[in-house]
Amino acid sequence: MQLQYFLLLAAALFCIGIYGIVTSRNAVRVLMSIELLLNSVNLNLMAFSNYLDSTLIKGQVFAVFVITVAAAEAAVGLAIVLAIYRNRDTVDMEQFNLLKW
Amino acid sequence: MGQYVLESVWLVPIYALIGGLLAIPWSPGIISKTGPRPAGYVNLIMTFIAFIHSTVALSISWNQPAYEVFIPWLETAGLRLSIDLEISAISIAAMTVISGLNLLAQIYAIGYMEMDWGWGRFYSLLGLFEAGLCALALTNNLFFSYVILEVLTLGTYLLVGLWFSQPLVVTGARDAFLTKRIGDLFLLMGVLAIYPLTGTWNYNDLAEWAATANVNPTLISLVCLALIAGPMGKCAQFPLHLWLDEAMEGPVPSTILRNSVVVASGAWVLIKLQPVFSLSPLVSSAMVGVGVVSAVGGSLIAIAQIDIKRCLSYSVSTYMGLVFIAVGTQQDEAALLLVLTHACAAALLVMSTGTIVWNSITQDITQLGGLWSRRPISGMAYIVGVLGLIAFPPLGSFWALLKLASGLWETQPWLIGVIVAVNALTAISLTREFGLVWGGKPLPMSARSPEVSWQMTLPMMILFGLVLHLPLILQNLSLLPNWATVNKDVALLLIWSSIFGCSIGGVIYLGNISKPIRFPWKGLQNLFAYDFYTPKLYRGSIVLGVDLLSKLTDMVDRFVVDGIVNLVGLISLGGGENLKYSNSGQTQFYMFTVLLGVALLGMIVTWQYWGNEFLQLTAIGNQ
Numbered sequence: 001m002q003l004q005y006f007l008l009l010a011a012a013l014f015c016i017g018i019y020g021i022v023t024s025r026n027a028v029r030v031l032m033s034i035e036l037l038l039n040s041v042n043l044n045l046m047a048f049s050n051y052l053d054s055t056l057i058k059g060q061v062f063a064v065f066v067i068t069v070a071a072a073e074a075a076v077g078l079a080i081v082l083a084i085y086r087n088r089d090t091v092d093m094e095q096f097n098l099l100k101w
Numbered sequence: 102m103g104q105y106v107l108e109s110v111w112l113v114p115i116y117a118l119i120g121g122l123l124a125i126p127w128s129p130g131i132i133s134k135t136g137p138r139p140a141g142y143v144n145l146i147m148t149f150i151a152f153i154h155s156t157v158a159l160s161i162s163w164n165q166p167a168y169e170v171f172i173p174w175l176e177t178a179g180l181r182l183s184i185d186l187e188i189s190a191i192s193i194a195a196m197t198v199i200s201g202l203n204l205l206a207q208i209y210a211i212g213y214m215e216m217d218w219g220w221g222r223f224y225s226l227l228g229l230f231e232a233g234l235c236a237l238a239l240t241n242n243l244f245f246s247y248v249i250l251e252v253l254t255l256g257t258y259l260l261v262g263l264w265f266s267q268p269l270v271v272t273g274a275r276d277a278f279l280t281k282r283i284g285d286l287f288l289l290m291g292v293l294a295i296y297p298l299t300g301t302w303n304y305n306d307l308a309e310w311a312a313t314a315n316v317n318p319t320l321i322s323l324v325c326l327a328l329i330a331g332p333m334g335k336c337a338q339f340p341l342h343l344w345l346d347e348a349m350e351g352p353v354p355s356t357i358l359r360n361s362v363v364v365a366s367g368a369w370v371l372i373k374l375q376p377v378f379s380l381s382p383l384v385s386s387a388m389v390g391v392g393v394v395s396a397v398g399g400s401l402i403a404i405a406q407i408d409i410k411r412c413l414s415y416s417v418s419t420y421m422g423l424v425f426i427a428v429g430t431q432q433d434e435a436a437l438l439l440v441l442t443h444a445c446a447a448a449l450l451v452m453s454t455g456t457i458v459w460n461s462i463t464q465d466i467t468q469l470g471g472l473w474s475r476r477p478i479s480g481m482a483y484i485v486g487v488l489g490l491i492a493f494p495p496l497g498s499f500w501a502l503l504k505l506a507s508g509l510w511e512t513q514p515w516l517i518g519v520i521v522a523v524n525a526l527t528a529i530s531l532t533r534e535f536g537l538v539w540g541g542k543p544l545p546m547s548a549r550s551p552e553v554s555w556q557m558t559l560p561m562m563i564l565f566g567l568v569l570h571l572p573l574i575l576q577n578l579s580l581l582p583n584w585a586t587v588n589k590d591v592a593l594l595l596i597w598s599s600i601f602g603c604s605i606g607g608v609i610y611l612g613n614i615s616k617p618i619r620f621p622w623k624g625l626q627n628l629f630a631y632d633f634y635t636p637k638l639y640r641g642s643i644v645l646g647v648d649l650l651s652k653l654t655d656m657v658d659r660f661v662v663d664g665i666v667n668l669v670g671l672i673s674l675g676g677g678e679n680l681k682y683s684n685s686g687q688t689q690f691y692m693f694t695v696l697l698g699v700a701l702l703g704m705i706v707t708w709q710y711w712g713n714e715f716l717q718l719t720a721i722g723n724q
Contacts, residue, residue, distance in 0.1 A: 022693045030689070093689055100686025 006047035013040035027084070027091040031077045038070040103161045110158040111170065111186055113151045113196050114235040117203070120147025121228020128221035137220035138211075144224040145207050148231060152200040155235075159193045163578070167191075169241060169305070185303050187241035191437070195238035195369070198441060199362055202448050203231040205560035209452055210354035212556030213459060219263060223352065226260045230358055237366055243302040246370050247285070247292050250331060253366060254281045257359070261351040273347035280344040284334020284367075291327030295377070298324070308376035318381065325384035328374055329391070335367025336421035337414075339395040343635045345418060349410040353455035356410060360417045361448035365440045368424045372433050372440075385429045392425030393519050398633065400526035404533060405629035409454045409464045412534045415632075416490070416527050417447055423523065426516060427505050435505040438580065442497030445568050446489035450531075452561040453483040456553045457538060463546045466534060467617055471543035476552055480539045482565045487531040489568040491602070492524050492595035497571040499595065504582040506591040517591060521598040528602025536610025 013036060020033030042063045049059025085091055120143065126132050127140035167189030175182040207227060214220060233256060237249045255278070262274030296302065298321075299310045314321075332338075337345035348359060371378075371388075378384050399419035406412045420443045427436035456479045457472065458464055473480050485496075492499040502520060509516045538547075552558065575581045609618060620626035628634070 018696055022689050022696075024689075094687070096688065097686030101681040101684045 003047055003051040006043060006051075010040040010043040010047065013043065025093050027081045027093055027096075028078070030093065031074060031081065034077070035070065035074065038066060042066055106154065107158050107161045107165075107188065110155065110162075110188055110193055110196070111239060113155050113158075113200065114232045114239065116147045116151040116154070117200065117228050117231035117235060119228075120144040120151075121225040121232060123147065124221055124224035124228060126221070129218055131221075137218055140220040140224045141207065141211050141214075144228050145204070145211070147228065148200055148204045148207055151231070151235070152197065152204050155193055155196040155200055159190065159197050162188065162190050162193050165190070182244065183242075184240065184245055185242040186239045187304070188239070192238045192241075194441075196235045198444060199234045199238060200231060202361055202444060202564075203227060203234075203358060205448070205452075205564055206354045206357040208560045209357065209455070209557050210352075212554050213354050213455060214352065215554075215556075217352075223260075223263055223355070226256055226263070227355065227358065229256050230260070230355075230363065234362055234366060237369060241304050241373075243292055243295070243304065243307065243370075243374070245302075246373070247288055247331070250288070250335060250366065250370065251285055253363065254278060254285055257281065257348065257363065260355045260359075261348045263352055263355070267350065269347075270350045273344075273350040277344040277348045280341050281334045284331045284341055287327045287334075288331025288370075291324050291331070294324045294327065304373045307374070311376040311380055314380055316380070318383075321377075322381040322383045325378050325381045326387060328377065329371065329384065329388055332367030332371040332425075333391060336364050336371075336424070337395075337418045338391050338422060338425060339398055339418075340635070340638075342395065342399070342418050343632065343639065345414045346411055346632060349408070349414050353410070353451065353458060356414075357448050357451045357455070360413060360451050361444040364417055364421055365424075365444060368421060368428075368436065368440050371425070371428050372436050375428050375431065375433050375436075378428065379431055385431070388425050388429030389513075389516065392422040392427075392429060393516070394422070395419065395425065396422030396523045397519065397526075400523050400530060402629050402632050403530040404526065405626060406530075407465050407467050407630070409458060409466050409469070409534065409538065410451075412466070412530060413447070413450055413454065416530060417443075419523060419527055420447070420490070423502070423505065423520065426519070427508075430509060430513065430516070432505055432508045435501060435508060438504060438575075439498065439501035442489065442501045442571060445564065445571055446486050446496075446498060449482055449486035449489065449561065449564045449568050452557070452564060453479045453486060454534075454538075456557050456561065457550075459553050459557065461547050461550045465546075466537040468544055468546040469538045470541040470547055471539075472547055472550055473539040475550055476539065478552060478558060478562070480535070482561050483535055483539070485565055485568050487528075487535065489571070490531065491528045491599045493599050494592075494596060495572045496568065497575065499592075500572065500575065500581050502595055503587055503592050506595060507582065507586075507588040510588050510591060517594070521594050524595060525598040525602035525605075528599050529606040532603045532606025533610045536606060537616075540611040541616075 017033045017036035017040060020036060021030055024030050024033060045059040045063040045066065047059075049057045049063075053059060081091060084096065088095060123143045124140035127135070127137045129137065132139075167187055170186040170188060172184040172186070173181070174184050207224070210223065210227070214223060217223070230253065233249050233253045237246060237253075240246055240249065258274050258278035261277050262270055264270050265274075292302070295307075298314075298316060299307055301307060301310070334341040334344075345359075345364070349356060351359075378388065396419045399415040399417075399422060403412050403415035403419065406415065420439065424436045424439055424443075427433075427439060457469065457476065461469055461472075463469065487493075489496045490498050492502045494500075502524065506517045506520050509520075543550075572581065608614075610616075
């Protein structure tokens with residue numbers, strides 16, 4: 001097992017997350033895609049801390065923080081989605097294009 | 102005392118200028134309570150002072166040598182402009198004639214302009230003209246002659262345009278200004294081009310230079326052609342003659358001045374420049390050509406006119422053409438004599454016809470007639486003016502024409518034919534005018550036509566006497582050609598041509614031939630009546646060309662130059678209008694562009710490592 005494979009896996013996961021973010025019409029799925037992105041980042045952090053910094057493992061500390069913040073962000077995100085849903089009665093991303101030109 | 106009067110003769114133009122300035126306050130907008138008449142009286146007093154001063158100076162200067170006065174005007178690096186004044190018998194005599202004729206014209210105007218409110222403007226312009234002409238007579242410098250000619254061109258514009266509420270006056274003033282201006286601008290080219298050749302603009306120095314000059318004939322021909330273009334416009338010579346016809350829209354008293362003196366200002370410059378012109382045979386023949394065409398054309402056109410003032414304006418072109426012939430054949434003295442005799446006779450003719458217009462309203466000579474029994478004074482003045490203008494001994498112009506023609510006997514006899522023909526034609530046209538206005542039966546417009554008041558009659562009578570006495574004056578000043586030296590055959594020819602012309606005119610217009618006279622060939626009659634269709638000619642050539650060119654330039658300016666600049670703005674506007682659609686309002690699209698930007702930036706930053714990294718990655722993959 002080598003570092004590159006972890007990194008490539010994380011990159012693949014990141015790309016899948018990006019694809020999900022840009023193409024999903026459901027706002028909750030966008031939030032889920034963001035979680036995928038954050039998890040791919042965590043994979044990177046863990047891989048780097050394992051292969052390059054195995055004594056001080058600062059990457060793992062980073063990953064703990066990222067998970068924490070991701071949880072908070074998801075909570076706020078869901079709250080926002082809920083707030084929009086209450087007003088506009090939909091979670092379709094293509095209905096949220098009010099602030100254009 | 103006498104010497105002092107002579108030395109201060111340069112004050113004469115200044116008197117006139119002061120007179121002109123003093124007239125301005127009586128413009129209706131400034132002093133309206135007294136009425137405009139004081140303007141005329143003040144100006145008249147100043148003109149009278151100028152006339153007395155120049156007359157006294159003339160009597161003193163008569164047998165004294167000419168001397169020059171130099172007044173520095175401007176000195177810059179490499180150029181010294183000094184106002185050169187020549188105080189000679191000739192220049193003072195010219196000033197006497199100018200101020201004398203102006204005095205008479207101003208007295209005449211007191212009568213003629215009686216029902217007019219615009220004396221302030223009129224008299225100030227007359228003062229300006231007198232000042233300009235006197236200064237032109239005094240100045241001995243080509244540059245300052247040009248300056249004065251330009252001032253007079255502006256003066257003509259303003260004076261012709263006196264009654265500017267009439268549309269024909271506005272177009273006439275426009276043409277008078279532009280036509281003379283074109284001539285003056287060519288003159289300016291000549292004035293500027295002659296300086297590097299001679300290093301001076303002083304007429305005496307120019308004459309000295311010309312005596313020994315050795316210059317490229319093409320160059321001096323071009324320079325001299327430019328120099329005659331100015332006087333051509335001023336003297337209303339072909340093809341710059343239309344303005345004088347249209348300038349007849351101005352008031353009669355100014356016409357007196359214009360026909361007699363103002364047009365002669367061009368001839369004055371021409372005579373002064375004669376030594377330079379003699380350097381180029383081409384220019385001499387060009388001058389003769391222009392003079393012949395103008396003289397013959399003008400006299401033919403004058404016969405076919407029906408406007409009493411235009412009949413006379415074309416004979417002015419004719420006589421200035423004869424002056425051109427005289428200068429072109431190096432006869433300065435004959436030219437000067439002709440200018441003098443023509444000025445007096447032409448002024449008398451205009452004064453006489455002006456009195457007819459004043460009381461008969463119409464200027465159409467086909468509507469006038471039978472005035473002789475009731476307007477004998479005007480009629481006699483007209484007759485004397487005619488006899489003074491054509492070659493009728495012993496009156497003035499006979500001697501001038503005789504001198505001119507005798508000088509041509511040896512060299513260019515065909516020109517004598519031209520002069521004789523022009524003399525006969527002018528005699529016909531003037532006799533025709535007399536026959537139509539004073540002869541025949543009274544027509545409705547002239548049925549009740551009283552003689553005019555003394556303000557108009559007095560100057561006419563003074564001038565009447567002057568024209569009659571002119572030969573005596575000339576004889577006393579020994580200016581007449583010596584009878585022993587002149588060619589008697591030429592004298593007889595001239596006399597016969599005058600008699601011939603007068604009798605033809607008399608027989609046709611005083612006899613019982615039904616009027617209006619119809620020429621057998623109507624096209625030719627109209628050709629002369631409409632002045633060879635010169636307005637159409639101008640409009641079809643120069644005016645059309647300049648008009649099209651200016652419209653084209655305007656379009657280029659409007660569409661190309663403005664267009665390019667506006668296009669920049671338009672593109673910016675369009676860019677903003679279209680690029681705003683990149684703000685689609687879709688959050689996901691924004692995220693996509695952010696990621697695209699980051700990816701691109703990352704690619705650019707890491708571009709240099711790409712080759713190696715891929716190699717390593719593939720190497721790892723192969724392991």
